[in-house]
Amino acid sequence: MADWTLTNGVWTLTPAAGGSEYDKTLTIIDLTDGSWTLYDPDSLVNTITFSGAWHTLTWNALPVGSGDYNWFYGTTVRAPRWYKNLEIDGTQVTSLDLLVSTYRMEVPPLGSPDVCPFRWKGVFGAALDAASTDTGLMCGTGGTMGRFSTVTNPLYGVFTRHTESSNGPNNGIYGVCTTIRGGDGLGGGEFMIFDNTDANLQAAARSAGVYTTGLPVPTDVQLMVGLGIGANNVTITAGDQTKFKLSHVSTTIAAGA
Numbered sequence: 001m002a003d004w005t006l007t008n009g010v011w012t013l014t015p016a017a018g019g020s021e022y023d024k025t026l027t028i029i030d031l032t033d034g035s036w037t038l039y040d041p042d043s044l045v046n047t048i049t050f051s052g053a054w055h056t057l058t059w060n061a062l063p064v065g066s067g068d069y070n071w072f073y074g075t076t077v078r079a080p081r082w083y084k085n086l087e088i089d090g091t092q093v094t095s096l097d098l099l100v101s102t103y104r105m106e107v108p109p110l111g112s113p114d115v116c117p118f119r120w121k122g123v124f125g126a127a128l129d130a131a132s133t134d135t136g137l138m139c140g141t142g143g144t145m146g147r148f149s150t151v152t153n154p155l156y157g158v159f160t161r162h163t164e165s166s167n168g169p170n171n172g173i174y175g176v177c178t179t180i181r182g183g184d185g186l187g188g189g190e191f192m193i194f195d196n197t198d199a200n201l202q203a204a205a206r207s208a209g210v211y212t213t214g215l216p217v218p219t220d221v222q223l224m225v226g227l228g229i230g231a232n233n234v235t236i237t238a239g240d241q242t243k244f245k246l247s248h249v250s251t252t253i254a255a256g257a
Helices: none
Strands: 003-007 010-014 037-039 045-051 054-059 081-085 099-106 120-127 141-147 155-160 163-167 174-182 185-194 200-206 222-229 241-252
Touching: 099 120, 099 141, 120 155, 120 174, 120 241, 141 163, 141 174, 141 185, 155 174, 155 185, 155 200, 163 185, 163 200, 222 241
Parallel strands: none
Antiparallel strands: 003 010, 037 081, 045 054, 054 241, 081 222, 099 174, 099 241, 120 141, 120 222, 141 155, 155 163, 174 185, 185 200
């Protein structure tokens, strides 16, 4: 645990042992490594593979579009998602911990042969009940990714529960989002979009407002990755594929009284 030290009349916060806090390394997400649980109530996932840090999701058919598979329409979501408990250095993070997380998301750029053939959106973040179809119980916050069509550039952004802010500059290559949550409540976040030289192209924020979870205190925090359609009338043909790359770093901060 970090601790305060008084030196020559100046208080400083000494970080806990365990390596430098500068230029932290992101952990690559591999949804096929056996540690994740898939919740897919309507069997939309056919297969998912992982190679060279990229996931390739092959879909089953969705012949009729519905807002139930759109992460940002209403408060009911039946779209597929993977989840697992979030641990930091072997300790389970709970809803009381002050958690700061950064999520990096990348989807194939415009012109790539791997562009998904339908309009889609996905989420990557933290949740308290990822297997719930009720976004109020899910309590999700984090980053968003996707695209409008095969002829548009990727979109990246930030979400809180069932609302999001996103954008997609013409030469955006990847998106990064940082969120804060804790004290049995949800905070907001900020996203930035970068080009292939790591120059920032776009930034925007979203606030969660004053929101407490209403779940038992404390509740374990989970990592969650969810995919779905990007508009309520979008359909999916069996065999359609979505490709994406994810990584993150999370830390808890001893900022309490």
